[in-house]
Structures are given as structure tokens and as C-alpha cells.
Amino acid sequence: MEFDRLIANKTGMVAKTLRGLEDLLAGEIEALGAHNVRKGTRVVYFEGNKEVLYRANFNTRTALRILKPFHEFRARDENELYRGAGGIDWSTILSANMTFAIDGVLNSPYFNHSGYIALRVKDAIADQFRAGTGKRPNVDTIDPDIRINIHISGDKCTLLLDSSGESLHRRGYREATHHAPLNEVLAAGIIMLSGWDRRSVFIDPMCGSGTIPIEAAMMAYNIPPGIYRKQFAFERWPDFDDTLFSKIYNQEHPEPKEIPHIIGSDMSAHAIGIARNNAKNAFPGKKIEFRISSFENMMPPPGPGILITNPPYGERIRADNLQVLHSVMGDVLKKRYAGYSAWVLSSNKEALKFTGLKPERKITLYNGPLECRLVKFPVYPGSRKTGK
Numbered sequence: 200m201e202f203d204r205l206i207a208n209k210t211g212m213v214a215k216t217l218r219g220l221e222d223l224l225a226g227e228i229e230a231l232g233a234h235n236v237r238k239g240t241r242v243v244y245f246e247g248n249k250e251v252l253y254r255a256n257f258n259t260r261t262a263l264r265i266l267k268p269f270h271e272f273r274a275r276d277e278n279e280l281y282r283g284a285g286g287i288d289w290s291t292i293l294s295a296n297m298t299f300a301i302d303g304v305l306n307s308p309y310f311n312h313s314g315y316i317a318l319r320v321k322d323a324i325a326d327q328f329r330a331g332t333g334k335r336p337n338v339d340t341i342d343p344d345i346r347i348n349i350h351i352s353g354d355k356c357t358l359l360l361d362s363s364g365e366s367l368h369r370r371g372y373r374e375a376t377h378h379a380p381l382n383e384v385l386a387a388g389i390i391m392l393s394g395w396d397r398r399s400v401f402i403d404p405m406c407g408s409g410t411i412p413i414e415a416a417m418m419a420y421n422i423p424p425g426i427y428r429k430q431f432a433f434e435r436w437p438d439f440d441d442t443l444f445s446k447i448y449n450q451e452h453p454e455p456k457e458i459p460h461i462i463g464s465d466m467s468a469h470a471i472g473i474a475r476n477n478a479k480n481a482f483p484g485k486k487i488e489f490r491i492s493s494f495e496n497m498m499p500p501p502g503p504g505i506l507i508t509n510p511p512y513g514e515r516i517r518a519d520n521l522q523v524l525h526s527v528m529g530d531v532l533k534k535r536y537a538g539y540s541a542w543v544l545s546s547n548k549e550a551l552k553f554t555g556l557k558p559e560r561k562i563t564l565y566n567g568p569l570e571c572r573l574v575k576f577p578v579y580p581g582s583r584k585t586g587k
């Protein structure tokens with residue numbers, strides 16, 4: 200239904216995100232001046248002009264990908280799929296000397312292999328070109344000029360142009376990572392969910408490769424998330440408007456009046472080396488203070504402030520050690536972080552209980568396929584552990 204409408208009015212778009220971040224993304228898209236913004240599961244549907252499309256890629260922190268649906272048909276087997284995909288004039292989308300790639304997304308009892316549906320759509324495109332001109336565009340799955348998605352839901356097939364290319368969580372600043380790095384979109388999402396005011400003290404005491412403090416600093420300093428990307432797919436579209444995109448790219452982003460104190464700390468010197476490097480890629484000048492320290496030994500500035508972290512989950516650490524770590528975390532929060540709000544993201548619900556602190560909010564999020572909880576522990580002056 201949503202796709203029909205988006206295709207019919209020709210200005211329809213779909214932004215993909217991680218489950219749990221749909222409200223935030225809808226807010227970001229609305230702020231760009233998009234119309235008819237509607238939420239689905241892991242998607243936001245909206246309408247807008249070319250500027251909205253470019254800005255959705257360049258300026259939103261919680262979008263993974265922006266797609267533009269352009270054709271829809273019904274198919275229940277591979278022949279109907281082939282015929283349906285051949286039912287449009289592909290020369291309006293690409294030319295014989297361009298390269299293309301097809302990605303398939305499948306949720307249908309009629310088809311069972313997304314690679315195969317992508318192959319049939321590719322055949323339909325190549326055969327139409329060959330029949331018409333004798334020449335056909337080549338497939339390049341690594342660096343194509345045009346990326347096309349085929350989504351099949353039941354017997355409903357939708358063709359969409361991918362305007363992003365590489366997923367938008369790949370901001371371009373993270374060259375190396377430490378253990379279990381957080382997806383940048385999820386990091387930005389949890390900071391936004393926490394309601395951090397972008398002025399008060401911000402700490403991630405287990406920052407690994409620095410994703411959370413770097414995303415926080417990019418927000419506080421108004422740095423667009425897309426500024427370090429080498430390219431967006433829409434830059435290779437035949438209708439690319441260079442002047443419009445340059446205007447968006449070069450727009451001034453004034454530094455904040457109040458500079459927040461942002462601290463990233465980790466007990467691993469190796470992790471902090473990586474985090475420092477990633478931060479250097481993200482902004483010249485020192486916007487984040489990095490420390491090598493265990494959480495137990497770190498002295499934070501006095502509150503108020505916010506602490507956001509994702510401690511080890513359990514894959515690399517034994518369950519009993521994880522319980523001790525969370526119990527120590529609870530003690531340290533209580534002793535040193537009075538006046539802070541602590542937000543902890545973990546896929547290990549059991550371990551979270553060992554902090555012994557009373558959660559004020561619990562939000563379910565997904566780190567890829569992994570279900571996580573983002574839990575808020577307010578730490579009041581004189582906060583007591585609940586004794587579990």
C-alpha cells in the first residue's frame with residue numbers, strides 16, 4: 200500500500216533504520232521538510248524533492264539507507280517475476296554503458312532465494328537492452344553505477360533505486376575497530392534516545408573504538424554524519440544535481456556556544472589508540488578527552504552529566520566475570536556518579552540485573568540481529584543499591 204502511493208506520486212522515498220529507532224528517524228526526516236512521513240517496522244516512508252533525498256542521506260543520523268521505489272508488479276513464480284521486471288523501460292533508469300547491481304529482499308512463500316530473484320531481475324534488464332540495442336549494461340556488485348533493490352512481500356514485487364550505496368552507518372571516520380564495535384547508527388540512536396542536551400558532561404567509560412563519544416561529539420558540534428563519506432550512490436545517477444549537493448555539503452555548521460566535556464575511556468590502551476585515530480578522522484582538534492583507565496579507577500568530573508556505554512556482552516567474557524563487572528559498575532556508579540544519568544546498552548539482561556540499581560527506563564533495541572536493552576539508571580546523590 201505504502202509503495203503504491205509512493206510510486207504513484209513520484210516523490211516517494213523509504214528510509215531504512217534499525218528496529219527501535221523508527222520514531223527518531225521519522226523526526227529527523229520531518230525536520231528536513233519531508234511530507235507525509237509515516238513509520239513502519241525498520242522503515243520510514245516519506246515524500247520530498249531532490250533536496251530532501253540528498254539531505255536524508257547526508258544529514259540524518261539514524262538512517263541506514265534511502266531508497267526510491269519506482270515500479271511495482273505481482274509475481275508468484277520466476278517467469279512472472281522476469282516478465283514483471285521487464286515491464287518498464289529500463290533505458291529511463293540506466294544506459295548500456297553503465298554498471299549495475301541488484302539486491303533482493305524476500306518475505307514471500309512463492310520464492311525462497313533472494314540471490315535467485317536478483318538474478319532473474321538482472322536477466323530481465325540485460326535481455327531488454329540486448330533486444331533493443333544489441334548492447335547491455337554490465338553487472339558490478341562491488342562498485343556499480345546504479346544499485347537496484349527488488350523487494351518481494353507475498354506476491355507483491357517492488358523495484359527501488361538505492362540512493363545511498365554503502366550503508367549510511369559507514370560514516371567514513373572509523374578506520375579500525377576494537378572488540379564488538381557498535382553500529383554508528385545505533386550509537387547515534389541511543390544518544391538521541393537518552394535526551395542528552397549536547398552541553399553537559401558526556402562519558403563513555405568503556406568506549407572501545409570510540410563510536411559513542413565520536414557520535415556524541417559530531418552531534419554537539421553540528422557535524423553532518425555524511426561529511427566524511429567518499430560517495431553516495433545518488434552522485435552517479437544521470438539526474439545528479441551537483442550544484443544542489445555542493446550547497447548542502449558546504450553549508451556552514453556553527454560551533455556550539457557551550458562546548459561539552461566529552462570523555463571516552465577504556466582499560467585497553469590498544470582500544471584507546473584506535474579511538475583516538477578514529478576521532479582524528481572525524482574532526483580536527485581535540486573535541487574528546489580520551490583516557491586509558493579501568494572504569495573502577497576512572498574519576499569523572501562532578502555531575503550533572505550523562506554516561507552512555509555498552510559493556511562487554513558475554514561472547515568474550517565468562518558469565519561469572521560479567522556478573523562481577525556489572526556489580527562493580529553498580530558500586531562505582533553509586534559512589535562516583537551522583538547526579539549523572541547512566542544509560543547502559545547490553546544484550547545480556549541477566550548481567551544488567553547485577554548492577555543492583557533500579558532502572559528508570561528500559562528500551563528494546565537491536566544491534567544487528569542481537570536483541571538488546573538500553574537501560575537508564577538515574578544516580579541520585581546518595582543513591583543506594585537495591586540489594587537485588
Ligand SMILES: C[S@@+](CC[C@H](N)C(=O)[O-])C[C@H]1O[C@@H](n2cnc3c(N)ncnc32)[C@H](O)[C@@H]1O
Nearest residue numbers: 379380381405406407408410466467493494511
Ligand atoms: C562492547 S566493547 C565497546 C565497543 C564500543 N562501543 C565501540 O563501538 O567500539 C566493550 C569495551 O569495554 C572495555 N572494558 C571491559 N571491561 C572494562 C573495565 N572494567 N573498565 C574499562 N573498560 C572495560 C573493553 O576493553 C571493550 O573495549
